[in-house]
Amino acid sequence: MSMSGAVLPSQRHFRRLLFLVLGLVLTFLILPLFIILPLSFTDSRILTFPPTGWSDQWYVTFFTDDAWLVPLKNSLIVGGFTTVIATVLGTLAALGLVRAEFRGKALIMALLISPMVVPIVITAVGLFFFYAWLGVVGTYFSLILGHTVLAMPFVVITVSAALQGFDRTLLRAGSSLGGRPFFVFFHVTLPLILPAVVAGAIFAFATSFDEVVVALFLATPEQRTLPRQIFAGIRENISPTIAAAATVLILVSIVMMGTMEYLRRRSERLRGVRPS
Amino acid sequence: MAENDGAGRRSVDDGYGQDLKRELRQAERQEKRRAIGLLLPALLLVAITFLAPIGLYLYRAIDNAIMPELMPQTTAALAAWDGAGLPPDAAYDALLADLAAGKETQALGRLARRLNYSRTGFRELVLGTGRNLAAVEARPAREALVEIDPRWGQNEWWATIKQESGAITPFYLLASLDLERAPTGEIERVAPEQALYVLLFIRTFWISACVTALCFLLGYPTAYALSLLPARITNLLMILVMIPFWTSILVRTMAWAIMLQESGPVNGALLWAGIIAEPLPLMFNRAGVLIAMTHVLLPFFILPLYSVMKAIPAAQTRAASSLGAHPLLVFCKVYFPQTVPGVAAGALLVFILALGYYITPAIVGGQDDQMVSYFIALFTNQTINWGQAAALGAWLLIATFVLFALYSRLVGLGKMRLA
Amino acid sequence: MQQRETPPPAQAGQARPEGFVRFADVQKTFDGETLVVRDLDLDIRQGEFLTMLGPSGSGKTTTLMMLAGFEVPTRGDISLQGKSIKDLPPHKRDIGVVFQNYALFPHMTVEENVGFPLLARRRPKAEIAMRAAAALEMVRLGGFGKRRPQELSGGQQQRVALARALVFEPKLVLMDEPLGALDKQLREHMQLEIKHLHARLGITIVYVTHDQDEALTMSDRIAVFSNGRIQQLATPRQLYEEPANVFVAGFIGENNQLAGTVVAAEAGGCRIRTSDGSEVGATAVDPLAAGQGVLLSIRPESVAVGLRATGRQNRVSARLLELIYHGDHVRLRTALGGSQDFMIKVPRSEIDGVPSVGETVTVGWDRRDCRAFLAG
Secondary structure: OOOHHHOOHHHHHHHHHHHHHHHHHHHHHHHHHHHHHHHHOEOOOOOOOOOOOEOOHHHHHHHHOHHHHHHHHHHHHHHHHHHHHHHHHHHHHHHHHHHOOOOOHHHHHHHHHHHHOOOHHHHHHHHHHHHHHHOOOOOHHHHHHHHHHHHHHHHHHHHHHHHHOOOOHHHHHHHHOOOOHHHHHHHHHHHHHHHHHHHHHHHHHHHHHHOOHHHHHHOOHHHOOHHHHHHHHHHHOOOHHHHHHHHHHHHHHHHHHHHHHHHHHHHHHHHOOOOO | OHHHHHHHHHHHHHHHHHHHHHHHHHHHHHHHHHHHHHHHHHHHHHHHHHHHHHHHHHHOOOEOOHHHHHOHHHHHHHOOOOOOOOOOHHHHHHHHHHHHHHHHHOOHHHHHHHHHHHOOOHHHHHHHHHHOHHHHOOOOHHHHHHHHOHHHHOHHHHHHHHHOOOOEOOHHHHHOOOEEEOOOOOEEEOOOOOOOHHHHHHHHHHHHHHHHHHHHHHHHHHHHHHHHOOHHHHHHHHHHHHHHHHOOHHHHHHHHHHHOOOOOHHHHHHHHOOOOOOOOOOOOOHHHHHHHHHHHHHHHHHHHHHHHHHOOOHHHHHHHHHOOOOHHHHHHHHHHHHHHHHHHHHHHHHHHHHHOOOHHHHHHOOHHHOOHHHHHHHHHHOOOOHHHHHHHHHHHHHHHHHHHHHHHHHHOHHHOOOO | OOOOOOOOOOOOOOOOHHHOEEEEEEEEEOOOOOEEEEEEEEEEOOOOEEEEEOOOOOOHHHHHHHHHOOOOOOEEEEEEOOEEOOOOOHHHOOEEEEOOOOOOOOOOOHHHHHHHHHHHOOOOHHHHHHHHHHHHHHOOOOOOOOOOHHHOOHHHHHHHHHHHHHOOOOOEEEEEOOOOOOOHHHHHHHHHHHHHHHHHHOOEEEEEEOOHHHHHHHOOEEEEEEOOEEEEEEOHHHHHHOOOOHHHHHHOOOOEEEEEEEEEEEOOEEEEEEOOOOEEEEEEOOOOOOOOEEEEEEOHHHOEEHHHHOOOOEEEEEEEEEEEEOOOEEEEEEEEOOEEEEEEEEEHHHHHHOOOOOOEEEEEEOHHHEEEEEOO
16 A cells, blocks of 8 residues: 555554455455356356356356347347437436526426335336236336336436536537537537436446346236346246356446446546636 | 616616516526426326326225225215114115125125225125025015124124225225224224234334445445545456446345355355354345345445545645544544535435335345335235235335435435446 | 638628627616616727726626627617627627637537537538638647647647637627636737737627736727726727726726815816825816815826926825835835825836935826826
């Protein structure tokens, strides 16, 4: 540690203890995820640790068996539509939120964010009865709308955060230079908030891709999503294919996280411009 | 200059004043209309696919339309009854007619189940009476019914029907708090052996509080240590916090289900190290629930707290030390108070999220570790007591909203950031 | 960008250099209560460099923003070349604006920034590239086109902003404290550069600043703003030498102010008794009558000391309290005419005549350098 040379002995003990805690907590956070990886390559039919031998058969099963391929396809379909709808509507809403001050704005923001905090079971059960009443339970449509409402808050939050830091003189500059409002939006506003919009879209996709409770209530076997299938697997018998599926989910998460980090760095580089 | 100011003010007020204000308001209104136009699609979506379903669902907590529907005559006949003694003959006639109609349409089972919620024994009473309706023949209804089942000659069964005869009822909401209405209309506690839900709520809050406390105990030193390290190292270590944050809750819970099995890695390691002689039971109990939920929610505590700590300039603690304060005093008086908003925000968020947990306790918890959400799902899917499920949901939602309002006041929703 | 050696002839029928831009009875309020700009009447001539100068909150920036179209006057009219532009949105005004922090688009290259106004006007690609390159050449940034704004220094960014505001050959260019973010040396350099561009292109520039040196060195005319009003509109020289009121006298340059009473009013002048009893002659700015209270304003550099005071129209004795050395000149703080901090500026070459601290010495100034304003 660069600073340990300059501290007193008593503080050094304190520091050591502190970093020990840090190490333990980080291990606690990451270890369970790493445990899954070797398990997914086991050659035994049950999940025991450590594995007795190695095999890639569970990945073969995952990528060839319809019991897993169909849920994977469903997750991608539902996630894709959810991402598009949530991103478009959430971005528009964020633009509206920063556009003017008006009474009830805080309430609207709270309303848009509330799907994030309402206990998921309540949302799921509510949607189940509602769509049952409309006769659309067990359709992609109902599942996509359910996921969209859960995913939209993430878009609203990321995009409005970006818009709050947005230098509004750029809009004035664009307009004084002859840009019509739409021209300025597409050439100035949109490119500048694009990293946030994409970040929101990634959050939205992740929300749908990982969601299990709403899928539990709304999906029939035909729309079974990947998490829904894993959940059923855990309940019934923990086959190592679940570990393979979980590894795939973890990898997808890491890719999304990496993309997000790349976007953050990029937009920070762009932001370096505002003289203050 | 001051005089000038006054003159300026006057010229706005007389003649122009009202016009000006109206024009300003008009311009503002136009901006507002545009803003609301942009918000409208999202608001409509939330209203139609979130608010309306939840609102309609929660209405089930007080919905009692089944009684006027299945006992139209009885409820009407009992309207005039004062509740003392036994109802008039007309009520017996009405009951007979309603039961006969219910038998015809095969709705008797629903009615029996509904009344049985309010008073145990009603199921058998209604169904048994229904089976023996043929024995009534041409006798007066009162005589026949009491003969089929003497309970029709007791006040309390009639009182329950009268009490639950409205189209809406507080019954489920009260029952969710282990309360009921006495025949006199007063609200009182249910018998101790029937009390169930208060304990469930206490358990839910207790588990959430324990998880929040664990997040604080583990998260505070972690965030502090991360804030002390050079940015390069912190960025690397942050990945270890971010990967779980991004990984599906289901996957993480499953990982713990594997980790905590009797033959799982945790027990394996402890046995190998000689710390224990027998495998510890870690799954399907409280320990498993607390470990897994803390794991899932810990990043929500660490991330906001870290950014609060990062913003505290190192010069402050140095200044305090140079002024002669002992490191412990510096921490207590200078550093910790500045992190309190971050701690409060993180703790509140963890607590709110924990309250609604379902998946994690359902997978790693035992029967006594299930939280409110589990019973909502259970009553909806399996035991089919939708009114009770909705009432539990209503109370859970109220608790969540109160805390969420507190959170938004504390943090400000406009300042909310993700990661 | 094709250089315009001479101002282009104004559009047929609109040849009215006097009223190129005209504010007529303009008023602006944001809250319906307080006026930020009040009773503004202002004519801007074609081809001139007009500066709006004033402290912050004086209404100058609001006036500029109304001209650019970002704010709407709550009363009155603004016209450009005789046509009202009050209801024209900014993007239809063809007015170039240089913003305080440049407002360069961070996601575009320098070239794309400069080409933006031409892209917005749907010019062909080849023309955009050519004109953007020429505009960058004009601000001596040829070869910087592919860079991003944040890779340039403050001065370079400033010049990109300038090129961007000029590339579409606007009739009028507005500049809102464009040099505020630069350090002193660079600022003085850019002042000259902007001034030369103005002379070369013959465009009309309306410039906002709170820096009086900048205003004095760059402008053809200066409008001094205070409290939402134009206090004086004049050439730099008139403004400095003949301020119209106490505010302008105090705001532009350094000034000594002495309180006094009118003894006698004469044609174009007056005799004033200062609070310590001495009597001096002054130029009356406002119409004065005997017995009225006045404020005298005398610039530190118009006061002569010792022998050099001989022959000046007003001569009084002053006690030297403090001597402050400034390199090229010396400042004397003196007690004079009832004031304890009457400043006198003596050039380094005349330093030999200065007495030492504590001594009393005769100082003098001419009547035209002493202006009397009605007090209150």
